[in-house]
Amino acid sequence: MWARLRVYIHPRRRVNYHSFSVARQLKCTYRMPTYKLTYFDSRGSAEFIRLVFAAAGQPFEDVRLTREEWADFKPKAQFGSLPALEVDGRQFGESVAIANYVARELGFFGKTARDELIINQTVQLMQELKSNAIPIFMEQNEVNKAELGKKFLEETVPRYMDYAKRILEENTTGYYVGSSLTLADLAVYDVAFNLEFRHPGILDKYPVIKAHSETVLTNPKVKAYVDARKPTPL
Amino acid sequence: MWARLRVYIHPRRRVNYHSFSVARQLKCTYRMPTYKLTYFDSRGSAEFIRLVFAAAGQPFEDVRLTREEWADFKPKAQFGSLPALEVDGRQFGESVAIANYVARELGFFGKTARDELIINQTVQLMQELKSNAIPIFMEQNEVNKAELGKKFLEETVPRYMDYAKRILEENTTGYYVGSSLTLADLAVYDVAFNLEFRHPGILDKYPVIKAHSETVLTNPKVKAYVDARKPTPL
Numbered sequence: 001m002w003a004r005l006r007v008y009i010h011p012r013r014r015v016n017y018h019s020f021s022v023a024r025q026l027k028c029t030y031r032m033p034t035y036k037l038t039y040f041d042s043r044g045s046a047e048f049i050r051l052v053f054a055a056a057g058q059p060f061e062d063v064r065l066t067r068e069e070w071a072d073f074k075p076k077a078q079f080g081s082l083p084a085l086e087v088d089g090r091q092f093g094e095s096v097a098i099a100n101y102v103a104r105e106l107g108f109f110g111k112t113a114r115d116e117l118i119i120n121q122t123v124q125l126m127q128e129l130k131s132n133a134i135p136i137f138m139e140q141n142e143v144n145k146a147e148l149g150k151k152f153l154e155e156t157v158p159r160y161m162d163y164a165k166r167i168l169e170e171n172t173t174g175y176y177v178g179s180s181l182t183l184a185d186l187a188v189y190d191v192a193f194n195l196e197f198r199h200p201g202i203l204d205k206y207p208v209i210k211a212h213s214e215t216v217l218t219n220p221k222v223k224a225y226v227d228a229r230k231p232t233p234l
Numbered sequence: 235m236w237a238r239l240r241v242y243i244h245p246r247r248r249v250n251y252h253s254f255s256v257a258r259q260l261k262c263t264y265r266m267p268t269y270k271l272t273y274f275d276s277r278g279s280a281e282f283i284r285l286v287f288a289a290a291g292q293p294f295e296d297v298r299l300t301r302e303e304w305a306d307f308k309p310k311a312q313f314g315s316l317p318a319l320e321v322d323g324r325q326f327g328e329s330v331a332i333a334n335y336v337a338r339e340l341g342f343f344g345k346t347a348r349d350e351l352i353i354n355q356t357v358q359l360m361q362e363l364k365s366n367a368i369p370i371f372m373e374q375n376e377v378n379k380a381e382l383g384k385k386f387l388e389e390t391v392p393r394y395m396d397y398a399k400r401i402l403e404e405n406t407t408g409y410y411v412g413s414s415l416t417l418a419d420l421a422v423y424d425v426a427f428n429l430e431f432r433h434p435g436i437l438d439k440y441p442v443i444k445a446h447s448e449t450v451l452t453n454p455k456v457k458a459y460v461d462a463r464k465p466t467p468l
Contacts, residue, residue, distance in 0.1 A: 079359060079397050096330075097354035104347050113338050120331035125313060131365075163313050 035060040035102070036086040038077075040070065042234040043194065045095040045130070046083040048123075049102055051186040054225035056106035096123060103183035115177040122167055122176055122184035126191045129160040153202075157195065161206045164188050168208060174215045181219055189216040193226075269294040269336070270320040272311075274304065276468040277428065279329040279364070280317040282357075283336055285420040288459030290340035330357060337417035349411040356401055356410055356418035360425045363394040387436075391429065395440045398422050402442060408449045415453055423450040427460075 035053070039046035041064035053060045065073055070082070077084050078093040085091070085098045092098060100120070103109040110116050136152055139145040168176055168188075176184035192213045196203045203210040217223045269287070273280035275298035287294045299307055304316070311318050312327040319325070319332045326332060334354070337343040344350050370386055373379040402410055402422075410418035426447045430437045437444040451457045 078400075080393070092351055092355060094355045094358040097351055097358050100354050101347060101351040104350065113335060116338065117326055117331055117335040120334050121326060121328045124328040124331050159314070166312075 033088050033105075036063060037061065037083055037098075038063040038065065038073065038086070039083040040065055040067075041230075042232045043190070043229075044234055048126075048183070048187045048190045049083060049085070049095065049099045050229075051190060051222065051225070052099065052102045052106060052108050052183060055108060055181055055186065055219060055222050057221050058106055096127060099123065099183055099187070108182045108186070110177045110182050115182070118167065118171075118177050119182055119184040122164070123187045125160060125163050125167075126187045129156065129191060132156045132160075153199065157202075158205075161209055164191075165206070165208045168212055174212065181216065181222070185212070185216050186222075189213050189222075267322050267339075270297060271295065271317055271332075272297040272299065272307065272320070273317040274299055274301075275464075276466045277424070278468055282360075282417070282421045282424045283317060283319070283329065283333045284463075285424060285456060285459070286333065286336045286340060286342050286417060289342060289415055289420065289453060289456050291455050292340055330361060333357065333417055333421070342416045342420070344411045344416050349416070352401065352405075352411050353416055353418040356398065357421045359394060359397050359401075360421045363390065363425060366390045366394075387433065391436075392439075395443055398425075399440070399442045402446055408446065415450065415456070419446070419450050420456075423447050423456075 035058070037046060037049060037053075037060055043050075050060075050062065052058075065082070073082075074080060076091075078091050081093060083095050083098060084093050085102070087101075092101070100109065100123075103119075110119055133152060136145060136148045139148055167184075168174075171177060173179040176182060176188070188209065189212070192203060192206075192209050196213075203213070217226065269292070271280060271283060271287075271294055277284075284294075284296065286292075299316070307316075308314060310325075312325050315327060317329050317332060318327050319336070321335075326335070334343065334357075337353075344353055367386060370379060370382045373382055401418075402408075405411060407413040410416060410422070422443065423446070426437060426440075426443050437447070451460065
């Protein structure tokens with residue numbers, strides 16, 4: 001268990017106190033940073049970041065580019081890719097780096113170094129599962145595409161769902177670490193949602209993961225966000 | 235700038251104080267965890283983790299499996315893959331999750347949440363670059379293999395070396411964050427080493443990255459480790 005006191009001194013000399021009681025004692029005010037998340041008009045690799053903002057009730061500018069707008073934005077994107085996050089005007093890239101940062105800043109990254117290891121591990125596994133699906137989308141030949149899709153559903157998905165289940169069951173609370181929502185839960189929920197969205201009924205094969213998705217949706221802020229979000233095919 | 239006081243209470247009731255002066259005041263002893271890193275007999279995706287241990291002067295058990303031993307170990311590997319890290323007997327997987335954890339525990343993960351974002355971003359970019367090389371190794375057809383290899387060296391590598399250069403130059407110290415070595419430096423160094431190892435002279439095209447590698451090697455512990463490490467083809 002980590003007991004931690006963190007005092008953040010902003011480079012621009014404003015003082016942010018992450019512990020509210022410390023802030024009160026020191027009579028300083030907390031200044032909320034502004035977040036702007038730029039991605040395409042889809043869930044894709046930005047959605048687990050949006051879910052963290054939603055769970056935290058943190059307002060953010062949700063910029064969704066059309067393909068034409070992306071052509072204009074691309075030279076301005078740090079690493080030629082999306083999502084990109086601007087925090088107080090400075091831009092960062094790489095979805096996992098952004099998700100980790102937002103989760104840490106908003107309190108969804110666990111309490112201990114061990115928690116963070118488990119969260120990172122879970123997030124990386126979900127990234128691997130998603131990256132296994134990319135060759136299916138890229139394949140032009142319909143016969144090969146069908147074969148890759150079959151292998152993905154019959155081998156890859158069960159394997160990663162088993163990993164996700166085992167990590168979850170090592171903790172006994174229904175959450176990945178501790179006894180409340182973290183980035184790990186949101187990353188697994190996002191993958192499970194997309195699997196069920198593309199293959200209705202598939203989660204019945206993975207009852208522990210299905211039950212975990214239901215646990216995630218007991219969070220009223222996440223539920224409200226998911227219910228209200230714009231439906232997109234990806 | 236974060237000012238941080240971290241007190242770790244070990245689950246097994248031993249009290250570890252990460253701040254030595256606190257430990258002294260409280261008359262407690264610091265117990266070093268034991269680390270066992272299992273991988274193949276190569277640098278591969280374990281080397282940036284080994285480099286963190288080296289930079290920290292942290293002893294660890296460096297287990298290198300033969301293909302035959304891997305067949306035996308595989309069912310015991312958490313996620314069917316290597317590297318795997320055991321900390322005080324508990325096993326974790328996923329190279330980036332392990333690297334982040336070890337870097338955090340040993341003081342190579344920056345000081346602020348912003349530092350961590352930049353480190354994560356840099357590490358993810360290097361992972362992407364490495365994953366772009368995998369299809370070349372997988373390709374069986376020699377003509378296609380040569381074509382993929384050419385594209386990798388002429389398009390992918392310059393693009394990612396430019397990203398690595400830009401992040402480095404946003405900081406003015408010669409290091410990726412702050413003014414000392416972090417996981418970001420070691421991850422970029424590891425990639426640069428492998429590029430130069432496979433394509434001698436290639437780093438001359440990327441003088442900022444080459445100079446950065448030299449900066450990393452000014453660390454006597456890293457230099458001693460690199461000079462003494464077992465040469466392997468990968």
